[in-house]
Amino acid sequence: MLVRFFLLVMWLLQCLPIAILAPLGKGLGALLYLLARERRHITLTNLGLCFPHMTEAERVTVAKQHFAAFGRSFLERPLTWWASAERYKRLVRVEGLEHWIARKGAPTILFVPHFAGLDMGGTRLAMEIDGVSVYSKQKSATVDKMLLRGRSRFGDQRLYSRQDGLRPVLRGIKDGYCLYYLPDMDYGPRDAIFVPFFAFPAATITGLSRVATLSGAKVLTVVTRMEKDGWKVRLGPPWQNFPTGDLAVDTRRMNAELEAEILQDPQLLPQYLWMHKRFKTRPEGEKRVY
Numbered sequence: 001m002l003v004r005f006f007l008l009v010m011w012l013l014q015c016l017p018i019a020i021l022a023p024l025g026k027g028l029g030a031l032l033y034l035l036a037r038e039r040r041h042i043t044l045t046n047l048g049l050c051f052p053h054m055t056e057a058e059r060v061t062v063a064k065q066h067f068a069a070f071g072r073s074f075l076e077r078p079l080t081w082w083a084s085a086e087r088y089k090r091l092v093r094v095e096g097l098e099h100w101i102a103r104k105g106a107p108t109i110l111f112v113p114h115f116a117g118l119d120m121g122g123t124r125l126a127m128e129i130d131g132v133s134v135y136s137k138q139k140s141a142t143v144d145k146m147l148l149r150g151r152s153r154f155g156d157q158r159l160y161s162r163q164d165g166l167r168p169v170l171r172g173i174k175d176g177y178c179l180y181y182l183p184d185m186d187y188g189p190r191d192a193i194f195v196p197f198f199a200f201p202a203a204t205i206t207g208l209s210r211v212a213t214l215s216g217a218k219v220l221t222v223v224t225r226m227e228k229d230g231w232k233v234r235l236g237p238p239w240q241n242f243p244t245g246d247l248a249v250d251t252r253r254m255n256a257e258l259e260a261e262i263l264q265d266p267q268l269l270p271q272y273l274w275m276h277k278r279f280k281t282r283p284e285g286e287k288r289v290y
């Protein structure tokens with residue numbers, strides 16, 4: 001009964017215009033900032049580790065903006081599940097698609113960092129690109145099902161969990177599917193090395209370099225930015241001189257590309273997923289940061 005009520009509320013929300021959803025989402029984010037003590041602590045800790053030059057007041061400001069972006073993305077996510085293709089194309093615009101078109105048919109990886117618009121952008125690109133993607137299973141089977149619905153209801157999409165490994169992903173790339181890849185979280189020590197993320201070393205998986213090497217794929221960065229009247233997906237040009245054959249160099253390059261995206265646009269800084277425990281995994285003997 002509770003799940004059905006939740007889905008009903010989500011369905012009703014997607015009927016509302018962005019002009020109403022946006023302030024509602026920001027209000028939800030403000031409430032979460034007050035109530036979600038642990039996530040607030042994680043967010044402020046991450047900002048302190050990555051931007052030690054920030055004052056406490058500056059970190060609090062960015063943290064509140066981050067929660068507002070998260071709240072809005074949560075309330076607008078039902079659009080990925082139920083909005084018509086016509087409405088979705090109006091709300092989520094695409095820039096830089098020519099970079100993918102120029103490589104159509106060639107092995108390609110889209111590097112997709114965890115900005116607030118991750119799912120909004122993924123659903124929009126599914127209208128243009130047949131892709132393969134790796135996802136983390138959610139604790140709630142209902143939420144997991146709806147997230148997969150949003151990523152697969154347009155085009156021809158192949159979705160695999162992280163537990164499936166790289167083999168089906170590589171097969172998908174070989175079959176002509178574009179990889180929509182999200183490797184910028186702390187997934188634990190397996191297949192990870194420590195490289196800097198801004199000012200602090202982070203356990204970072206080496207999958208981007210390994211998949212690019214094994215598949216011969218070029219990498220394009222994809223960022224979805226939240227805007228006042230919707231969202232904008234931007235595809236960048238192919239990375240040059242990647243991979244290099246050095247996992248440490250390539251993995252640091254991935255974090256550096258993400259850092260550049262965050263820093264080049266002040267509005268993107270609070271839209272990154274700072275409430276995630278990015279530095280949860282620590283080298284042996286090093287104390288925890290959360």
